[in-house]
Amino acid sequence: MSRCAVQTGSAAFAAALLAVCAPSLARAAQSHLPQSHVAPPRATQRRPAQPRATQSPNTFWFQHQRVTFTRVVPEKGDVAVALHDPALQSLLTKVGVAVAWNPGERYVLLTTPEPRIISFSIGDPRYDLEDVSAQAPFAPFVRDNDAYLPLQTLLRALYLEPKDDRGQMVLQPQIAVADIQSTRDGSLLVMHAALPLRGKRMSAPNGRVIYDFSGFGSTLQRARKVRGSAISELDVLMGGTTRDPDTKVVVFLAPHANADDGKSGQHLDFSIALHGGPPPFRYPAPPSPPPPIRQTTPAPEVTPGEESPQPSEPPIATVSDVNAQPSDGQYNIDVTVQGNASYEWHRLLDDRWYVDVHPAVLSGGPRDESPSSPQVASLRVHQLSNSTVRVALTLAGQKAVDVVPSQNGLSIAVKDTPADIATRSGSGTIGEAAAVAPAPVPTASGWQFSPRSGSSSVPTNPRLIVIDPGHGGSDTGAQSSGLVEKAITLDISSRLRSILTLRGWEVRMTRSGDSDVYGPGASDRDELQARVDVANNGGARLFVSIHVNSFGNSRPNGTTTYYYKPEDLAFADAIHRRLVTEDLGTKDDGVVKESLYVVHHTTMPAVLVETAFLSNPDDRVLLRSPDWLQKVAHAIADGIGDYAGSPRRSSQSEQR
Amino acid sequence: MKLSRALFLLVLFVLAAILAWFVVQQRNRSAIGEQITVYYTKIDGTTEVPWPITMRPQARGESASEHLHNAALYAAVQAVAGPSSTIDAIRFPTGTQVRSVVVDGTTAVVDLSAAVGSAVGGSLGESGEFKSLVWTLTGLPGINAVAIRIDGQRVDALPGGHLALDEPLRRSDW
Numbered sequence: 001m002s003r004c005a006v007q008t009g010s011a012a013f014a015a016a017l018l019a020v021c022a023p024s025l026a027r028a029a030q031s032h033l034p035q036s037h038v039a040p041p042r043a044t045q046r047r048p049a050q051p052r053a054t055q056s057p058n059t060f061w062f063q064h065q066r067v068t069f070t071r072v073v074p075e076k077g078d079v080a081v082a083l084h085d086p087a088l089q090s091l092l093t094k095v096g097v098a099v100a101w102n103p104g105e106r107y108v109l110l111t112t113p114e115p116r117i118i119s120f121s122i123g124d125p126r127y128d129l130e131d132v133s134a135q136a137p138f139a140p141f142v143r144d145n146d147a148y149l150p151l152q153t154l155l156r157a158l159y160l161e162p163k164d165d166r167g168q169m170v171l172q173p174q175i176a177v178a179d180i181q182s183t184r185d186g187s188l189l190v191m192h193a194a195l196p197l198r199g200k201r202m203s204a205p206n207g208r209v210i211y212d213f214s215g216f217g218s219t220l221q222r223a224r225k226v227r228g229s230a231i232s233e234l235d236v237l238m239g240g241t242t243r244d245p246d247t248k249v250v251v252f253l254a255p256h257a258n259a260d261d262g263k264s265g266q267h268l269d270f271s272i273a274l275h276g277g278p279p280p281f282r283y284p285a286p287p288s289p290p291p292p293i294r295q296t297t298p299a300p301e302v303t304p305g306e307e308s309p310q311p312s313e314p315p316i317a318t319v320s321d322v323n324a325q326p327s328d329g330q331y332n333i334d335v336t337v338q339g340n341a342s343y344e345w346h347r348l349l350d351d352r353w354y355v356d357v358h359p360a361v362l363s364g365g366p367r368d369e370s371p372s373s374p375q376v377a378s379l380r381v382h383q384l385s386n387s388t389v390r391v392a393l394t395l396a397g398q399k400a401v402d403v404v405p406s407q408n409g410l411s412i413a414v415k416d417t418p419a420d421i422a423t424r425s426g427s428g429t430i431g432e433a434a435a436v437a438p439a440p441v442p443t444a445s446g447w448q449f450s451p452r453s454g455s456s457s458v459p460t461n462p463r464l465i466v467i468d469p470g471h472g473g474s475d476t477g478a479q480s481s482g483l484v485e486k487a488i489t490l491d492i493s494s495r496l497r498s499i500l501t502l503r504g505w506e507v508r509m510t511r512s513g514d515s516d517v518y519g520p521g522a523s524d525r526d527e528l529q530a531r532v533d534v535a536n537n538g539g540a541r542l543f544v545s546i547h548v549n550s551f552g553n554s555r556p557n558g559t560t561t562y563y564y565k566p567e568d569l570a571f572a573d574a575i576h577r578r579l580v581t582e583d584l585g586t587k588d589d590g591v592v593k594e595s596l597y598v599v600h601h602t603t604m605p606a607v608l609v610e611t612a613f614l615s616n617p618d619d620r621v622l623l624r625s626p627d628w629l630q631k632v633a634h635a636i637a638d639g640i641g642d643y644a645g646s647p648r649r650s651s652q653s654e655q656r
Numbered sequence: 657m658k659l660s661r662a663l664f665l666l667v668l669f670v671l672a673a674i675l676a677w678f679v680v681q682q683r684n685r686s687a688i689g690e691q692i693t694v695y696y697t698k699i700d701g702t703t704e705v706p707w708p709i710t711m712r713p714q715a716r717g718e719s720a721s722e723h724l725h726n727a728a729l730y731a732a733v734q735a736v737a738g739p740s741s742t743i744d745a746i747r748f749p750t751g752t753q754v755r756s757v758v759v760d761g762t763t764a765v766v767d768l769s770a771a772v773g774s775a776v777g778g779s780l781g782e783s784g785e786f787k788s789l790v791w792t793l794t795g796l797p798g799i800n801a802v803a804i805r806i807d808g809q810r811v812d813a814l815p816g817g818h819l820a821l822d823e824p825l826r827r828s829d830w
Contacts, residue, residue, distance in 0.1 A: 098753040098769075100733045106718065106726040107711075113750070115737035119730070121712050128710065179742060190742065266750055267741035475816045478776055525812030525822065547818070549778030552747070556699050556780060564829075592702065594783050595829035597813050597820040608818070610779050 058151075060162065061243060062171040063215075067091060073148060075138045080148035083108060095158055095194060096268070103145045110158075114192055114267045118157045120149055129157055159194035161217060165242040172245055175218040178234065186230035186257065186275040190265075191249070197270040199249070201261045209251045209259045211272065217245040230257035230274035317341035317360040317431065319389045319409070322381045324371060330415045331375040335391060337409030340431035342508070344534065345403050351395040352519070355403060355412065357430065358512045359387035375399050375414040388513045405430050459604055460539025463506045463647045465640065468531045468598060469493035470547035470608075473516030475527065478550030480614040486514065488623055489546045492611065495633035496546070503637065504647040510534045528597040535602050542571065542644060543606035544636060545598045548623065550614045557616035558587030562608040564599045571605040575639030579609065582635040585622060586612050605643070609636060692727060694734040695791040696745040697784035702830075704791050705745075709734050721759070727796055728764050729757040735792040736768070746784030749775035755808070757793075763824050764793045767805040773815040782819050783830070790825045801826045 058069045058079060067090075071082035081088050083101060092099060096113040108120040119128040125139040136150040155162055159176040162169050173194035181188045191197060199211040220236045233252035240246030251259055257276040264270050317339030324333045337357060345355040366382035378394040393414065395401070400415040409430055469489040471477030477485025490511070497507045510517050510531040518530035535543040549560065559579050563572035572591045580588040589610075599606040611632050612619035622628040690713050695704045711730050714723040732754045738747040751771035758765045766789065775781065790802045801824035804811060812822035 098751075100729060100754045100756075102756055104722075105729060106715065106722070107730050109730065109733040111733060111737045111753070114741055116740075117734060117737055119711075123715065124712060126712075133710075181742060265741070269741060471816065476776070477816065478778060523812075524815050524817060528813050547778065549780050551699070551777060551781055552775070553699075555744075556701075560701075560779070562779060589701070592783075593830055594779065595820045595825065596779060596783075596818045597822075598818075600820040608779070613778070613780075615777075 057169070060169045060171045061165070062091065062094075062160070064243065067171070069151065071146070072151065073143070075150065078137045078153065079151045080138070080141070081151040081154070082143075082146040082148055084146050091160075095160070097158065101147055103142070108140060108147050108149060110154075112158065112268070114269070118154075120147075120154075122147065127153065127157070159192075159219070161219070163217075163242050170242050172217045172242060173215065175213060175216050175220055175236075175247055175249075178220055178249075180226055180231065180234075182229060183273070186273065189231065189234070189251065189272040189274060191270045192268055193270075194268070196264060196268055198264050199262050199270050199272075201259075202248075204259075207253045207255070209253060209272075211249045211251070211262060211270075213247045213249065213270075214240075215245065216247045218247045220249075230254050230259075230276055316387060317357070318363050319357055319360050319381075320363045322367065322379075322391060324369075324376075324379055326371075326373050326375075330413050331371070331373045333379070333391065333393075333412040333414075334406065334408065335410040335412065337430045340429070342429045342512075343403075343405075343410060344508070345401070351397060351399075352392065353395055353401050354390050354392040354519070355410065356512075356515075357389045357391070357410070360389045361387070362389045373414075375416060388515065403428075459541040461506065462541045463504075464508060464538055464540040465500055465505050465542045465544065466508050466510065466535035466538060466540040467493045467496055467500075468510040468534075468543065468545035470545055472511045472514055474520050475516065478548060478614045480550065481620055483614055483620060483623055485548045485550070485614060488548050488611075488614075488629070490514065492546050492629050492633050492636075495630055496544070496636055499633055499637040500640065503641070505640075506647070508534060508538055508540070525597075529601070531598050532601045535604060535606070540604050542640060543598070543602045543604055544575070544640070545596075545606070545608040546636075547608060547610045548612060548614050549610035552615070554616050556589075557613045557619045558589035559584065559612060560589040560610045561591045562594045562596050562599060562610065563591065563606070564593060564595055565606070566593075568599070568605045568607065569593075571643050572607045574643035575607050575609065575636055578635040578639040578642065579611075579632070582631060582638070584628065584631055584635065586619060692731050693792070693795050694731055695788045695795070696735070696739050696743070697788045699744055699746055699780075699784075701746065701780045701784050704788065707734075707739060724796065724798055725757070725759050728759050728793055728799065729754065731792050731796060732757045732764070732766050732789065735789045738788075746781055746788070748772060748785045759799065760803075762799055763801040763803050764796075764799045765803045765805060766793070767808055770807050772806060773817065776816055779818045782814065782817055786819060786821075786825060787830055790827060790829070794827050 058072050060067045067087050069079070069081045069085050069087045071085040072079040083099065092110070098111045099108070100111070101108040106122050108122070110118040112118070116130055117128070120136075120140045121127065122142055123139050125136045126133050127136055128134075136153040138150055140147055140149050142148070152162055155171060159174040160171045161174050163172050175191050175193045175197065177192040179190045181190065193213075193216055197213065197216070199213050202210040202212055204210070218236050218238055222236050224234050226232065226234055230253060231251055232254050235250040235252070237248040237250065238245065239248070251272065251274070253259060253274065254276075257274055259275075260273045262270055262272040317337050319335060319337055321336040322333060323336070324331065326332075335355075335357065337360065339360070341357050341360045343355050343357050345353065362381065362383045367380065369379045370377065371379055373396070375396055376393055377396045380392045381389070383389055391412070393401075395414060398418050400417045402413045402415065404411050405428055469486070469492070471486040471489060473486075475486065477489070479485065490513075493509055494512075497509060500507045516522060516527060517534070518526045522530070531545070549556070559576075561572045561576035561579065563569055569591070576591045580586075596608050599608050612623055614620060614623065691708050691710055694707045694709050696707060697704055709731070711727060714720070718726070736748050736752055736754050739745050749771055751769065751774065753769040753771070755767040755769055757767070786804070793799050793802050803824040804821045813819065814821065
């Protein structure tokens with residue numbers, strides 16, 4: 001339906017919906033219709049008579065600048081302008097119009113920011129403004145690999161009206177559309193123009209509000225009775241000069257109604273909210289929803305004696321020494337770690353390799369060395385974040401790297417043998433933790449992990465759950481009102497790790513600090529694949545990615561659980577059921593199948609939980625609450641329990 | 657007598673061949689009608705709303721494959737632009753343009769401008785954007801998958817994004 005017709009939305013809105021619309025589409029199809037309601041240009045009256053300047057028909061004045069179309073061909077009563085004419089390209093950029101056309105294609109499609117599609121067809125004089133067809137003076141054609149369009153038709157379709165100003169042509173931006181929509185407590189008047197529309201509210205005598213739009217003419221019809229709540233009539237007054245037009249829109253308010261100052265939108269629009277007036281019929285108000293969070297929350301599952309629901313952080317380990325030396329055709333690096341920690345190693349595509357020890361601090365200063373070794377080009381040891389120490393190597397080519405926990409910490413051996421490049425990450429534990437949670441048996445080529453790809457979901461480590469805190473490091477994720485997605489996802493993930501660990505699961509996080517998983521500056525694919533690799537290469541039983549949703553406006557809210565592989569639906573259902581029944585206070589947005597990278601490419605049951613909306617004010621209140629974050633972690637842990645049982649039972653069933 | 661009968665059969669055969677060719681041409685020509693269906697995604701993220709768009713019928717001299725290509729470009733531009741701003745819909749980020757559409761077998765390869773990766777949001781918006789594009793293009797006869805390029809380059813995911821773009825998208829991905 002045309003924008004310049006009565007808009008029919010839902011039945012409730014339809015009665016109050018009215019478009020006060022210019023005959024703009026018709027005008028665009030016709031040519032040179034005089035604008036009868038334009039006030040006489042004041043400047044003309046003041047200035048002495050001047051000889052009429054002669055000007056090329058291809059030259060216009062637009063916003064006080066001369067625009068000359070040079071790649072033009074005279075055609076019937078108009079000129080044809082090449083799509084790649086520099087002046088036209090510049091003009092289209094100014095008015096924010098995108099063009100889709102390549103040589104050989106039939107359609108020249110122009111998209112305005114509103115959005116509105118203007119469609120020309122090569123060889124056909126008809127053109128379409130949205131779904132209204134009109135007739136141009138001649139058919140667009142192709143010459144020298146460029147499309148030629150009827151210039152004046154195109155300009156009018158863009159709401160730029162060519163006007164004669166004493167022999168010079170001026171492109172006057174027009175306000176061309178005014179829609180009146182019903183809202184819950186009145187009406188919304190939305191106007192569209194050729195350029196970003198800024199209006200100024202003026203005095204409001206006798207139930208009228210006047211908005212002044214400097215720099216714009218108008219193709220809107222004059223006084224119209226309208227049937228909107230809070231508004232009774234709309235009038236359009238035009239003044240100014242041809243070069244400096246001025247349009248005033250007068251809103252006649254209904255009794256007891258008022259109007260706001262109006263605001264500019266991103267679609268070349270200006271919206272005026274009108275409130276009050278005769279009260280519309282309202283359905284009885286629904287019962288008010290229960291408060292989102294009770295003041296007395298159930299006690300979180302924490303170790304006895306703890307008062308805080310915050311997850312307990314293990315004591316931090318110390319990386320006290322890194323001893324590197326060549327030996328028998330390989331390069332050995334011994335990392336001395338005092339205390340319990342976990343480690344995760346990653347091989348990057350460009351022969352870089354690193355291992356992160358967490359939670360750990362580096363005693364002594366960072367190191368950055370270039371050893372004279374045929375296996376290793378550089379060695380760097382530094383404190384990556386508050387609780388992560390990174391040992392990073394630049395390998396001298398595709399070298400195999402073995403990493404095994406040792407009595408003192410970690411032993412790394414860089415060998416001359418070719419690397420198994422399919423295995424790009426791995427992890428394990430150091431210290432007493434390694435003895436408590438037995439890790440897979442190391443082999444000559446490092447840890448033995450499951451294949452990187454494949455549909456098999458048989459885990460090699462049935463006790464292992466991989467938690468993926470969404471985003472991190474250079475990728476903040478969504479942000480709103482001081483909340484940052486990467487921090488929230490890490491918070492929930494850390495809480496979930498604590499709960500699952502207490503329940504006997506072995507838990508690995510794709511990141512345990514504010515860091516990129518693959519590394520800073522990695523491609524989007526490498527970053528996501530690195531998260532997948534942690535689960536696939538670790539032979540995990542389950543994969544859970546934690547995210548916070550966001551949208552361009554504040555309306556959407558709620559919790560969604562995403563899955564991709566059909567066989568993962570049961571896992572997603574189990575998680576989601578807990579999320580929506582454990583008194584979280586968010587809307588149930590359902591379990592949704594979606595080809596999200598991390599759930600698509602993991603080989604075990606995998607879900608991605610969008611816990612709430614950062615863009616929604618009610619959800620933001622929840623996301624700020626540590627109690628709520630703890631509840632989310634609990635709900636996910638409970639869902640995992642519902643689906644997979646306990647780790648002991650899970651292991652036994654796998655062995656059977 | 658025999659000769660005239662043979663001639664009659666020959667003429668009949670030629671007429672049948674011409675008729676068959678004409679029918680095949682008409683069938684190809686009517687593969688895409690004057691109206692195509694563009695979809696937009698409501699902000700619930702799951703509901704696809706059909707939205708009929710009028711386009712030109714196949715032109716004389718325009719082959720069936722050219723017509724399909726033109727229709728695919730037409731449909732993709734409409735889907736990326738989205739419906740009128742007064743309609744509540746999930747939209748591609750402002751400034752996203754369709755650079756080109758190439759129909760390769762049964763896959764429409766859509767090249768988008770880099771602005772498509774400019775919005776930092778959640779799964780809802782990203783999913784809804786591409787869902788509407790995929791539903792629109794796979795509604796055209798002969799297209800059952802949509803591959804995404806950005807500024808002409810193959811991509812596996814959007815910057816800071818969630819959706820897997822390393823393989824062509826299909827309706828069954830949702």
